[in-house]
Amino acid sequence: DTAVSQTPKYLVTQMGNDKSIKCEQNLGHDTMYWYKQDSKKFLKIMFSYNNKELIINETVPNRFSPKSPDKAHLNLHINSLELGDSAVYFCASSQGQVGKLFFGSGTQLSVL
Amino acid sequence: KQEVTQIPAALSVPEGENLVLNCSFTDSAIYNLQWFRQDPGKGLTSLLLIQSSQREQTSGRLNASLDKSSGRSTLYIAASQPGDSATYLCAVVDSNYQLIWGAGTKLIIKP
Numbered sequence A: 001d002t003a004v005s006q007t008p009k010y011l012v013t014q015m016g017n018d019k020s021i022k023c024e025q026n027l028g029h030d031t032m033y034w035y036k037q038d039s040k041k042f043l044k045i046m047f048s049y050n051n052k053e054l055i056i057n058e059t060v061p062n063r064f065s066p067k068s069p070d071k072a073h074l075n076l077h078i079n080s081l082e083l084g085d086s087a088v089y090f091c092a093s094s095q096g097q098v099g100k101l102f103f104g105s106g107t108q109l110s111v112l
Numbered sequence B: 001k002q003e004v005t006q007i008p009a010a011l012s013v014p015e016g017e018n019l020v021l022n023c024s025f026t027d028s029a030i031y032n033l034q035w036f037r038q039d040p041g042k043g044l045t046s047l048l049l050i051q052s053s054q055r056e057q058t059s060g061r062l063n064a065s066l067d068k069s070s071g072r073s074t075l076y077i078a079a080s081q082p083g084d085s086a087t088y089l090c091a092v093v094d095s096n097y098q099l100i101w102g103a104g105t106k107l108i109i110k111p
Helices: none
Strands: A004-007 A010-013 A019-025 A031-037 A043-050 A053-057 A064-070 A073-078 A087-094 A107-111 B004-007 B010-014 B019-025 B030-038 B044-051 B056-059 B062-067 B072-077 B086-094 B099-101 B105-110
Touching: A004 A087, A010 A019, A019 A031, A019 A087, A019 A107, A031 A073, A043 A064, A043 A073, A073 A087, B004 B086, B010 B019, B019 B030, B019 B086, B019 B105, B030 B062, B030 B072, B044 B056, B044 B062, B044 B072, B072 B086
Parallel strands: A010 A107, B010 B105
Antiparallel strands: A004 A019, A019 A073, A031 A043, A031 A087, A043 A053, A064 A073, A087 A107, B004 B019, B019 B072, B030 B044, B030 B086, B056 B062, B062 B072, B086 B099, B086 B105
């Protein structure tokens, strides 16, 4: 059983489209994250939710909107996709904000 | 502002050697430090987590140490194998509960 699963694994789309990435964890964790990894492999935190409440909201365009319907899910919706949004997006979870981090396998987004 | 640095950026060693990866951080006020590995095209796998009150953690051939006062951590890999080839990242949880990442060390183990 996959601990942190995100879908889709690959996403190819045109500029201007709206897309969503879904994330689910079955670890019983209370904290979930979205990270962006660019072409230089730098990991950058985008959002963090603890018990469905937004606790970290880094400087990210407001075209990106996270939604946490419950503690086990954190989805990422992106409006009006731009070329610069192309990257690998990772979902992660932990128990508390200082717990061990578990990552999903990533979603490779390509905006054409 | 907390900064995490990993040197070298890349390392290539023959199979069977013991090796050390380095991680340094600028602010000793951390909750913990974690080491991860990332295989190409894959997500990150947590290897070891060291709490701020601990000096080291061990898992199999891996041993991670933490010296908060000097702002350093090392990841020791014993008897390296080609399967250890990956990018290794360290990250600290700072006093604001933010996870601050190093840029990683790309490790290649030559058969």
